[in-house]
Amino acid sequence: MSQDLKKMYTTILGDHFPMEMKISFGDQTLVYRKRTWKITMEDGSVDERGVRYGENPDQEAALYELVNGNLALGDCQFIEPGNGLVSSISVEDMLQVGKHPGKINLTDVDNGLNILKYLTDKPAAVILKHNNPCGAAMGDSLADAYNKANRADRIAAFGGAVIMSRAVDKATAELMAKNYLEVVCAPDFEEGTLEILSARKNLRVIKMARIDRLADFENYRFVDFKSLIDGGIIAQQSAVNSIRKAEQLKDAVTTYKGREYRCERQPTQAEIDDMLFGWAVEHGVTSNSVIYVKNGCTVGIGTGEQDRVGVAEIAVHKAYVKYADVLCFDKFGIPYADLALEIEQGKRDKADKEAIDAQTKEDRAGLPGSCMISDAFFPYRDGADVGIRQGVTSILQAGGSMRDFETIQACNEASPQVAMKYTGQRSFKH
Numbered sequence: 001m002s003q004d005l006k007k008m009y010t011t012i013l014g015d016h017f018p019m020e021m022k023i024s025f026g027d028q029t030l031v032y033r034k035r036t037w038k039i040t041m042e043d044g045s046v047d048e049r050g051v052r053y054g055e056n057p058d059q060e061a062a063l064y065e066l067v068n069g070n071l072a073l074g075d076c077q078f079i080e081p082g083n084g085l086v087s088s089i090s091v092e093d094m095l096q097v098g099k100h101p102g103k104i105n106l107t108d109v110d111n112g113l114n115i116l117k118y119l120t121d122k123p124a125a126v127i128l129k130h131n132n133p134c135g136a137a138m139g140d141s142l143a144d145a146y147n148k149a150n151r152a153d154r155i156a157a158f159g160g161a162v163i164m165s166r167a168v169d170k171a172t173a174e175l176m177a178k179n180y181l182e183v184v185c186a187p188d189f190e191e192g193t194l195e196i197l198s199a200r201k202n203l204r205v206i207k208m209a210r211i212d213r214l215a216d217f218e219n220y221r222f223v224d225f226k227s228l229i230d231g232g233i234i235a236q237q238s239a240v241n242s243i244r245k246a247e248q249l250k251d252a253v254t255t256y257k258g259r260e261y262r263c264e265r266q267p268t269q270a271e272i273d274d275m276l277f278g279w280a281v282e283h284g285v286t287s288n289s290v291i292y293v294k295n296g297c298t299v300g301i302g303t304g305e306q307d308r309v310g311v312a313e314i315a316v317h318k319a320y321v322k323y324a325d326v327l328c329f330d331k332f333g334i335p336y337a338d339l340a341l342e343i344e345q346g347k348r349d350k351a352d353k354e355a356i357d358a359q360t361k362e363d364r365a366g367l368p369g370s371c372m373i374s375d376a377f378f379p380y381r382d383g384a385d386v387g388i389r390q391g392v393t394s395i396l397q398a399g400g401s402m403r404d405f406e407t408i409q410a411c412n413e414a415s416p417q418v419a420m421k422y423t424g425q426r427s428f429k430h
Helices: 002-010 103-116 140-152 171-178 193-197 211-216 269-282 308-332 336-344 350-366 382-389 404-414
Strands: 018-023 029-035 037-039 045-047 066-070 094-095 124-129 132-138 161-164 181-186 204-207 223-225 233-237 253-256 258-262 290-293 296-301 373-374 396-397 419-422
Touching: 002 258, 029 037, 029 171, 029 253, 094 193, 103 124, 103 132, 103 161, 103 181, 103 211, 124 140, 132 140, 132 269, 132 296, 132 419, 140 161, 140 171, 140 296, 171 193, 253 404, 258 404, 269 290, 269 296, 269 419, 290 308, 290 382, 296 350, 308 336, 308 350, 308 373, 308 382, 382 396, 382 404, 396 404, 404 419
Parallel strands: 161 181, 181 204, 373 396, 396 419
Antiparallel strands: 018 029, 029 066, 037 045, 094 204, 124 132, 124 161, 223 233, 253 258, 290 296, 290 373
16 A cells, blocks of 8 residues: 555646647737646656656646747736746756656745745755745855755645755855755855765756846746636735835834824844745745744744734644754764654653753744734734744734724833834635
8 A cells, every 4th residue: 555655646647738728918918838848768768757746646737838929918028038947947957856846846946946046145045844934044055045944844844845056166066965845046156066965876967057137037927827616716926026126115103192202212134134024934824924034044934824923822732832942962972853752752851841842942942033024904903913932023014904002002012122114915715
């Protein structure tokens, strides 16, 4: 039975999708071509393949690249054909194929690029699982950025897709080779790095030269299609992050029953930097979401919850779990879960775990001093209070709730006071 299950994941499904697809929007015709790759097998034969499979092994899937036409909707001009990223991946770009890429691999890379396009000023790395970032960071070097992103959530990074803004050097490759990763994507790979990464045979290594021009994509939109179960389609323009500079942040001020409420403390430059970084990461997180960031790195990421208080609490819980894990790994060289198992088996003293737990509680999982980012407004103050209790010193949210005054009061009542800014836009992603 186990062999049959394993075969389910290693089978390349094939598909019945046509090689060409045309979409008409009024008098505009867009022509798409299905992307396939000719792969040289170990026996020297050549096999032409499309996408491995969809979200699950029994779902056929296809990747189409726009090859002719350019959609214009109102004053929005979309990316010209031939300037693609994921949809333009060639065989030559697949420096190491590993397992053939499937839909989830491609969409993870795509969403990583969706975040990374706002983080091109410094070396940056984003690690994704199931189309959500589990760790994102900027650093003084690429190795520093990757290391911080990985340590933000070592548990979820297992089997993740890593997308980076700079060419991979040996220091970064050596760090990545210690992990089990599904995909590594970067604009280039320096000499000697592929030999290091090839130690992981199933790793997919993708060179995407256009990452060097990723900032050019920042203000372009694409058409997002959602197919409904009755055959209907919802089409929308993709979101654009317009909060890119400090001057685009808005003061947290509101009027309620004739009285003005204003956040009393203004953020420091370091807090503004984290606000802008966090809002860029938030752009790629499934809603409802709340994330915590500190010094250009994610601390806790809460995704896809139904209520804002709950997702703020989940992000805190995850921060504690991941912090304990990295403390344990630093001290004992094993994951926190393995430490607990060894104690249960009588192989290790329970005092080891108690020390890790105590340190995590004392440090509050590194949350003090972090910035709390919410992809929409807080309808009541209780969501913000979750972060304030953990020691956040700044908050960024959309603003616009009827009860914004409550959240402003929460920030002003905190000791020390918490700075808060509004974006004036929400950042939902579904």
